[in-house]
Amino acid sequence: MVNDIWTIVWKEWHEVVFTRKNPRGGITYILIIIALLGIFMPLQFSSMWLTNSVQPILWSWLPIFLAISLVTDAFAGERERHTLETLLASRLSDQAILFGKIAAAVLYAWLITFISLLIGAVTINIAHPTGSFQFYPAGNLVIGLAFVLLAALLVSTIGVLVSLRAQSARQAYQRMSLALMALWFIPMLGVQFLPASIQSQIAGLLTNINPQQVVIWVGIFLLAADVVLIFFAGTRFKRTQLILD
């Protein structure tokens, strides 16, 4: 099973990342992202990039943009390019195909974020030298990478669910973008319509809240959402349905 998942990851990366003709990926695209997250942003944040304890939550949003392009292509792209039925006619199990697609996007996003963070640390040391090597506090780094993993898993699983039913990668990408915009804007706009007294209560709560508590609650939310969505994706993945679609 693990070997089969890795085989799908190998294929996804080869097709999307390492091919010259791919409009959604390629080494150039990855280098631009790494330059942005590993050089430009650390220079903007200065030494705070390494020390701010809220950084883990901020980092967790980064992989969304990395995983979307890969994951929306997962099934819709295969369907569009007429490769899906051949893949389904292979010996690979449903779980291997599904989890392989999710793993490819999660690892892609996680690895790029991890490399960017390492380069970010080097950038800070070069731009703002202190005489000794500066690095992320161990706790921040571990929590940050765990958040990146959970957030990438969340986005990838939503993306796979969208991609399972979309007729083309473009349609999947559009639906995914709408879903993420809704996820972001609905709570923000929703707060505006609340009575002023409740708004001030929320503001007070956010001001006084312990950052560690935020990290814990967001982590629990992401983990729960991941488990539910992975289970849901497992029930939605049906070979027969994919053939008929």
Added chain:
Amino acid sequence: MMESAIRTDKLTRYFGKVHAVNEVTFEVPSGIVFGYLGPNGSGKTTTIRLLLGLLEPTGGQAHVLGYDTESQADQIRNHSGALLENTGLYERMSAEDNLEFYGRVWKMNTGDRKARIQELLSSIGLWDRRKEPVVEWSRGMKQKLAVARVLMHRPRLVFLDEPTAGLDPIAASALREDLENLVQQQGLTVFLTTHNLSEAERLCQQVAVISHGKLLAIGAPEELGERERGFHLIISGDGFTPEVIAKLKSNVQVLNVHQRDHQLLIDLKEDINTAPMVQMLVSSGVAVDEVRKDRASLEEVFLKMVEEEEKNGQ
């Protein structure tokens, strides 16, 4: 007795009110090329999907390589290969990477994968182009690579769904030659769907004819000929008047007469002496240019069966 690679028993699949496959029963012995002939939309692709366990039957059952298509579909897919309606190739990847991927899918070890890729690509003349992205290739080359992909893991049974469809005659002929060689070398069972009858006659030891989801006939191509074909007389010339045609139809040895431009096609009950018939035509004023007596081709048998089935359906 030869072991069966495929055995179906009243295999049926409906899509709403459409009977895509309707109580189809047949057996495919191991080690042969089995042709599954039918016009577009006759149920050929649905049959393959049912045999691979990609679709569940509405009724009946099928066993492929001894495995039940409903409960052991994973075993069927493990031991077979399939070239479906599309090549299924990842066109942004190179030919080598496409084969490498499917070698990994079938858990071949690194050494075996490398050797097999070289063997297959060399045998179809594409080894020198292995690093090129497939998207740059012609349709014929892609189709050849797709056949190599199907054979990569040395399956016992392969399903080929109209492998020469859409190819120009030269590419189709080259692919047929490659197929013939590969099948001979590998000694496998091939389930080939096609509506190209000359292809079926050339490649297949047994054929089945399907139309509107129903199996119309099954047997060796020559056996079908004996059963269904009969003989016919083809006369080229001018002056085929309705009276002449009526006279021919009144002959007890004549089954049917079809007129096509400057040609008359006369279906005969058996291999009779046709000299008196030709003499009658000449004396009736027909300017005879050429006379040929022949057995009907598989194509003609096929067309006749499908036409009859359509008439019965109406």
